Amino acid sequence: MSSIAAEIQRREKLALDAIKNSFGTEDGEFGATMFATHHIEELEPAYWLKHLGTETPEPKQVLDALQLKEHWGEDENEMEVFDFTLPDEVTDYVISVRFDDAGSVEEVSMES
Numbered sequence: 001m002s003s004i005a006a007e008i009q010r011r012e013k014l015a016l017d018a019i020k021n022s023f024g025t026e027d028g029e030f031g032a033t034m035f036a037t038h039h040i041e042e043l044e045p046a047y048w049l050k051h052l053g054t055e056t057p058e059p060k061q062v063l064d065a066l067q068l069k070e071h072w073g074e075d076e077n078e079m080e081v082f083d084f085t086l087p088d089e090v091t092d093y094v095i096s097v098r099f100d101d102a103g104s105v106e107e108v109s110m111e112s
Helices: 003-022 032-042 045-052 059-064
Strands: 067-072 081-085 094-099 105-111
Touching (some): 003 032, 003 059, 003 067, 003 081, 003 094, 032 105
Antiparallel strands (some): 067 081, 081 094
């Protein structure tokens, strides 16, 4: 595995951990918490049954279903922002995780 691929994998894990850790906190109110609760209300029970095995998931289960949509930065060698969304292109919303220059999570937000 190349060093860039390893760094992408490392940051993807850090980003998912940051999303899950922000749920239910003041910092996550308009990010992970809003994303999970909004989609539980808006998506059909059949969608949740297909992807999570239940028609009425808990918010943490929704966050566990997140998939990396894309990662991008100022140039092709940087991985500053990681966008996650739900499977099957069911939403235009993403949870976006931004990294600072040191490679630490700087911000988690919900965006469209």
